[in-house]
Amino acid sequence: MISSFLNLSLAAGLGLISHRFYFIHGEHDRYADSIARVAVLAFGLITFYEWHIEASLSKAVIQAISLAAAYCGALFTSMFFYRLVQSPLTHLPGPFWAKVTKLYHVGHILRADNYRYMNKLFHQYGDVIRTGPNEVTLFTPEAFNQIYGPDSRCIRGVYYDMMLPLVSLVTTRHKHIHTHKRKLWDQGFSIKALEALEPKVYEYADELVHQLRQRLKTPVEIGRWFEYFTFDLMGLVGFNYKFNLLQTQKHVALDMYNAGHPVLGVVTPAPWIYHLTAAIPYGQEGYHMFARWAEGGLREKLKEPSGQRDVLNYVIEDARQRGPVEQSWKHILGDYILFITAGSDPQRQVLTNALYYLIRYPEHLSQVRSELSGLEDIRNYKSLQYLTHFNAIIKETLRLNPRREDCFVNATDFIPERFSTKPELILDKKAWQPWSLGEYQCVGKNLGLMEIRVALALLVMQFDWEFAPGEDGQQMFEGLLDFFTTVPGPLNVVIKERSIAPTE
Incomplete structure (x- = not known):
């Protein structure tokens, strides 16, 4: 009896020591699978040892469970006490x-609607909120600029370790690696590179117009077609690959991508869950299937002759200069997957939202058409960049959902004029940062804007638009999902040929 009590006391003491001298220091999310393996191994060894002494498996298991309960009870008690009483964030x-636990946050976003939950917390608690045991969420433009601005000393959080062992431009937490990768990616998005890409953007936008013309007067989920358009362009620009989604409407890469990345929307607050489940066979099978496809695609890419001017080629050539490509494999594959993950979704979302607003507010559609009709050549991209109301529509689309009333007058209303003739409706210019800022500003910003401007210009000049029967556009917002990128809900529209012939 004394021996049993001593063992339980030792187990509880070990739990306290584990928290005070290990778990309370540093980051441990990425080691969740290793910690779990150690725990399982320890439980097995204790069971075997007790079985050897007791000569009874059932008693050995009970004793092991008792010791595990004592250890965990002390560990969690110490954790809760520290988080509620001793943490510097308690005030x-x-x-x-x-x-107390990030599982509380996870439990509130099982529908992958973290944006909605965080907006609720903002209205309930204000600008500075403790959203986790070791996490503070700040909602002010000043905080955003201090964190991402040029003088910031902040690094990315543990969430960005979820892609490990792969390393990409966006997910690396090491500034020197990010700086090096950024220089490589910048070459693929230089002014010269974008000028060379302009005909391809128009070509793909023309194909989008062609495909939609085959579907006149029938309900179309337009967000899906914008996804085909942006995904096809992403493949071409990123790694010289033709997905041909506009022609076929199907590709295994898109299917696996859509199946693999939704989990990120749920485990975002607690990355350790992702690392733990990823170590379980078939635990993240959707993502693993996608990663295996990407790895195969990358090996095919490496067989191409050098000299291709896609973005990934700059990464590959840099790796070749450093030694065998396999030596930099995790970096190359990381950037390959990143481009697929983040190279198309933002543009797809902006196009879908912009079209929704133009349908809902036809007076703005008329103004945009008037501007476009005045162009000498709608296929001269530079001319699109200087259209006042057309670009104000895009900026206002990027601003919305949700925004602060102390930064924008009538913040929830669609008022493009705040970016043109009514600048007084912007109370704080620092609050408009759709592409982020500083060294982490979106590297593909200018290409993304080219895709958005070209596609939107051609579509509004070629077609008339209206909501499909039973559609009011709200499902696009209510069904929006918050993953690594944001995915709008469906928007069903009916497309018709314009009653007035477009100006070419």
């Missing part, structure tokens, strides 16, 4: 259970 407002 900050926030939900009680969010201060």
